[in-house]
Amino acid sequence: MNVNAEVTPEAQHYLRNVLAQRGEPGMAARVFVEHGGTPQAETCLAFCPPGEERASDTRAEFDELTLYFDALSLPYLQDMKIDVDRHGSGQMLAIKAPNAKKPAKPPTTFELPVAGVGLHVPHGNPVTLPAGAVVNITQALGGSFTVNYQGNLYRLAPEVARTLGLHSDVPVFAEPEDGLISEDQCRDALRQVYDPEIPVNVLSLGLIYGLEIDQDTRSVRVEMTLTSPTCGMGDVIADDVKANLLQVPFVTDCRVDVVFDPPWSYDNLDEEAQLELGLI
Structure with missing residues (x-):
């Protein structure tokens, strides 16, 4: 999935200066969403030194600025805009992601960017699905996925799915005010x-x-x-x-x-x- 994102010229200039201050050649930035698809969603931008990007990330070039977009967060980053807000003589980065809190649906067909271990359904034995494998997603619920690969079903645990850039919505619980387990x-x-x-x-x-x-x-x-x-x-x-x-x-x-x-x-x-x- 590609990302439809706008980075204004002012934001590009601002980010280039911030990254240059780190003093490390090739320094980039990584964009991701925490708790995507929930009311607690938060869009974040972090330093990304060379080699620390993930294989499943989407790379985008903006003039001389490199941004990596977290594959897990892509559905929530569509139509995002990075700009600069000015307050008096100062300025700060402003990230607007209108889809960050909207539940997202996963694709039905997916090519694995890296190898991942799935559990063969219904036997439960682990099988490594190779990088580049094209799978059909038959179920995406509760954070895990069931995929069909070459006629067999495999269950991808949430932590495996995340490394592959797949996301299934899960609830985020607010703490009860009475301090008790609900x-x-x-x-x-x-x-x-x-x-x-x-x-x-x-x-x-x-x-x-x-x-x-x-x-x-x-x-x-x-x-x-x-x-x-x-x-x-x-x-x-x-x-x-x-x-x-x-x-x-x-x-x-x-x-x-x-x-x-x-x-x-x-x-x-x-x-x-x-x-x-x-x-x-």
Whole structure:
């Protein structure tokens, strides 16, 4: 994906001077968005010494100014403008990114800029997808991706997806004013954990049997099951549950117990899952 960005002549001059003051030949700047697609989104610009750019970055030249745009942030940087604001005798850089807080949709087809490890679905064994591989994105939910490569499905963990320049929106939680772990936020975190094969979250699938919150120890315990005891992605799903709950404010510890009594059945599905799976 290319970036549609404007850097005014005044901003180019300003940035060239700032970069030159670092005294390092080839110094560039890198533009990225933190918490893109959320109300907390923040557009940032940082020094980028030679060799510290990422393989997935998009490079853009503005006269004698080099900028690198973070691939993860590209959907949020479209139509951005970098200018200079003047305040009295002083001036400062002004970055306007009108799409930074808007949720973005990933592409359906993607060429991997670098090699990445995916987990073969449904067996769960790791496979290295080569740089240059063209994959079809079949699912982009909860920060992870499921891609089809040469007829096989692979699950890309959020940290792997980020290195490849892929992004799937995940919630950013605000701290409750009462200083307590919010059960609603815990359930929202669980709603961002998906089965790699079907676009249904673990709550709607009926995989969560119990959620216990201990405010004194700042811990959460989850009892959950899997659709099958032989599910090769079970450890991955359980790890996602734990990782997401640890993102909830004030949660410092999380325990996930996987059980198979009672066994999962289609009766566990809520109405949303039944609709998604075409059962009603």
